Amino acid sequence: MNKVYAKIFPNAKRLVKVPGPNTPSGSLSDQDLIAKVSSGRNGTKFSNLYQGDWEKYFQSQSEADQSFCNLLAFHTNDTEQIDRIFCDSGLYREKWDRDDYRSMTFDKALGFDESSTSAGRKSQADILLELIEAIGIELFHDSASVTYIRFLVNGHVETWLTKAKATKLWLAGQFYEATRKAIGPDALKQALGVLEAKARFEGPKIELSLRVAERENTFWYDLANDDWQAVRIEPGAWHVVGEAPPLFISKMNKALEFLGKPYSTKEIDWETCIYLDMKNGYDIEVSGINHPEKGSYCNYVCVWDVRNGKNQGAKSVEYVRDIKNLLELKTTLDKLCENYGRKDLIKSEGVMLVKDQELLEPFHNEYHQLSAEMKERLGCWINDYIQPANTMNHQQSSYTLKHLAENGLDHYISNDQLKMAMLYAGYKPINSKELNWHFKIRNLKKHKSHS
Known part of the structure; x- marks a missing residue:
C-alpha cells in the first residue's frame, strides 16, 4: 500500500497506520503517551525534540531520531505507535520513510540489535549506557587524568567525579525512571567503568578552578549554591547563570590533590569521605568536607580500629574536631599517622614537616x-x-x-x-x-x- 501511495502521491508522507478499535485496553493513546514522556525526568528534552529542536543536544539529526525513539520505547514497544508520533513530530523528514533506517532505529530503541544478549535482551549495563547517551551527558578529564561527568538535575547542570556517590545515585535513578526496575550493583559498576574510560580517552581535557575561572576573556565566579549557579562577568555586564561550562573543581578534589596518595574517597553512611587505610588495623576517615559545619573546614577526623573487621567489627578510637583549614587538616592527619605507627605515610614535602x-x-x-x-x-x-x-x-x-x-x-x-x-x-x-x-x-x- 505504501508503494502504491508513494507512486500516486510522490511528495506526500508515507501512509501511517491509524490505531483501530482493537487497540489493547491497557495501551496509552498517542496523546497520553506524549504527555507521559513529556512529564518525565527528560520531558523538556523530549518536548524540544518533538518540536524539531535537536541541534542543542546532538551533532546529527540521526542521533536525535534515535534518542526520541528511545524515550518513547521505554514506555511502549508498539513500533506503529512510535512511528505515528515520530511522523507527527518536527523530526520527520524523508529519510524516516526508508524502511531500513526506520527498522534499525526501532531495533536499537527496543533492544533487539545484533549486540544484544541471547533471546534478544540487553544487559542492564547496556540499557543504562544507551539511556544516558539518549539523555545527553558530558564526559571529560583533567591533566591528572581525573574523570568527570556533567548531567542535568532539576533544571541545572552538575559536575561530579565519574565514580562519585552522586553520580551513582543519578545513574540508578535514571535507570529506575525508565524501566521501573532497580539496577544491579554489578551492572552499575560496569556502566561506570565504560563512562570513566570514555571520559579519559574520548572526552576533552578541561582544567577546573576552585571558585574563579577565565575562559575566552570572560570571568566566571562560582556561587557554590544548591542550584550550581555561577556569575558570568564580561566587559560592562555581569549575569547569574544556571548552566555554566565545566569550570570548577570541588573542595573534595582540591583536598585530595593536596594530600596526595594514599588518601582516597570512600562512601560511608551515604557520604563521600576522605579515607586512609593505614594497613595496620587502623583507618582514618575525614567527614564533612563537602558540607562542613559553619566555621570548620570539615566536621571531624576519626580513627577507626578495624582489627576485628571493617564493617560491624570496626570501632572509633579517636575524634579530632574544630579543624579550620586545609593546612590544619594536613597537620592533624600527619600527627595521627605518626601516633598510630605509620610515620612512613607522611609526605616528606609537606610544609609542616x-x-x-x-x-x-x-x-x-x-x-x-x-x-x-x-x-x-x-x-x-x-x-x-x-x-x-x-x-x-x-x-x-x-x-x-x-x-x-x-x-x-x-x-x-x-x-x-x-x-x-x-x-x-x-x-x-x-x-x-x-x-x-x-x-x-x-x-x-x-x-x-x-x-
Whole structure:
C-alpha cells in the first residue's frame, strides 16, 4: 500500500497506520503517551525534540531520531505507535520513510540489535549506557587524568567525579525512571567503568578552578549554591547563570590533590569521605568536607580500629574536631599517622614537616597581626583568584603575589603574611628556605578591588 501511495502521491508522507478499535485496553493513546514522556525526568528534552529542536543536544539529526525513539520505547514497544508520533513530530523528514533506517532505529530503541544478549535482551549495563547517551551527558578529564561527568538535575547542570556517590545515585535513578526496575550493583559498576574510560580517552581535557575561572576573556565566579549557579562577568555586564561550562573543581578534589596518595574517597553512611587505610588495623576517615559545619573546614577526623573487621567489627578510637583549614587538616592527619605507627605515610614535602620550626614562627607572628576580617578577605582572595598547576610558576613569587593581593584588597600585605595565607589555603612552597617562595600555580592577572 505504501508503494502504491508513494507512486500516486510522490511528495506526500508515507501512509501511517491509524490505531483501530482493537487497540489493547491497557495501551496509552498517542496523546497520553506524549504527555507521559513529556512529564518525565527528560520531558523538556523530549518536548524540544518533538518540536524539531535537536541541534542543542546532538551533532546529527540521526542521533536525535534515535534518542526520541528511545524515550518513547521505554514506555511502549508498539513500533506503529512510535512511528505515528515520530511522523507527527518536527523530526520527520524523508529519510524516516526508508524502511531500513526506520527498522534499525526501532531495533536499537527496543533492544533487539545484533549486540544484544541471547533471546534478544540487553544487559542492564547496556540499557543504562544507551539511556544516558539518549539523555545527553558530558564526559571529560583533567591533566591528572581525573574523570568527570556533567548531567542535568532539576533544571541545572552538575559536575561530579565519574565514580562519585552522586553520580551513582543519578545513574540508578535514571535507570529506575525508565524501566521501573532497580539496577544491579554489578551492572552499575560496569556502566561506570565504560563512562570513566570514555571520559579519559574520548572526552576533552578541561582544567577546573576552585571558585574563579577565565575562559575566552570572560570571568566566571562560582556561587557554590544548591542550584550550581555561577556569575558570568564580561566587559560592562555581569549575569547569574544556571548552566555554566565545566569550570570548577570541588573542595573534595582540591583536598585530595593536596594530600596526595594514599588518601582516597570512600562512601560511608551515604557520604563521600576522605579515607586512609593505614594497613595496620587502623583507618582514618575525614567527614564533612563537602558540607562542613559553619566555621570548620570539615566536621571531624576519626580513627577507626578495624582489627576485628571493617564493617560491624570496626570501632572509633579517636575524634579530632574544630579543624579550620586545609593546612590544619594536613597537620592533624600527619600527627595521627605518626601516633598510630605509620610515620612512613607522611609526605616528606609537606610544609609542616620543615624541621626548622623557627623558620615558620616569624610567619605566624606577622600573619596574626592582621585583623580577623583581613585574614578572611585575604583567604577568600587566594581561593577566588589563585589556581593550582602541575608545574612551578617561575614568574610569580610570593613577593609578586603580595603586590597583586594588595591591589585586589586595597590593603597592605607583607610578604610573610602572604606566605602564611598561602599555606593556610593549601599551597606548598617549592623551597621554604627561599626569601621569596614559589608555588605550583597558574599565572595570575592583575585584579580590581576585592571586597
